[in-house]
């Protein structure tokens with residue numbers, strides 16, 4: 262396992278240790294969340310705690326099944342105690358860019374449903390300013406070229422995300438465009454402008470949502486609170 266993966270494992274396990282018996286937990290997506298779900302399954306087996314999760318992607322649901330973490334859904338549960346998720350960038354105000362794994366729409370739903378959003382990252386994701394990571398935006402396949410044209414007016418050239426040479430289809434049946442803004446001076450303003458474009462389903466900007474960030478770096482694990 263390389264150093265970055267080791268850090269992802271460490272922060273995933275740290276976040277799992279904060280989950281308490283009886284909690285309903287939003288489970289994010291991505292390689293860091295893999296370690297979280299695995300560690301939650303371990304805790305359930307070893308400590309006999311019982312939790313229920315709502316996954317933000319089909320992949321995370323499969324991991325939950327593999328590691329024995331029971332799942333519930335929003336038909337039976339409207340609020341979560343905590344959501345734990347990875348991120349692609351985190352700025353000093355805890356504003357986030359997410360969606361590298363194309364799961365941003367459901368991730369935002371479980372983030373909003375939770376009393377607390379904990380972000381787990383290795384130190385490479387901590388940035389002074391958002392934007393070096395191309396911002397993922399989920400858009401409707403219908404007229405996607407027009408939606409991308411409107412996004413372009415905001416200062417980037419959106420790139421349709423492909424998989425095996427075809428447009429990547431999200432778990433919700435939509436497309437993703439990756440938007441290389443490079444420097445996002447005002448994430449709140451950009452998010453508002455993007456949300457106004459008809460055809461934009463959701464953006465990868467998570468504004469004022471994260472409460473804590475668990476960072477794994479060379480000096481160990483630090484938990485930063487807002």
Ligand SMILES: O=C(CO)[C@H](O)[C@H](O)COP(=O)(O)O
Nearest residue numbers: 291292293347360361362364
């Ligand atoms: O937003 C996400 C998926 O849509 C992920 O949380 C983000 O891409 C981080 O992934 P990883 O933990 O694999 O670095």
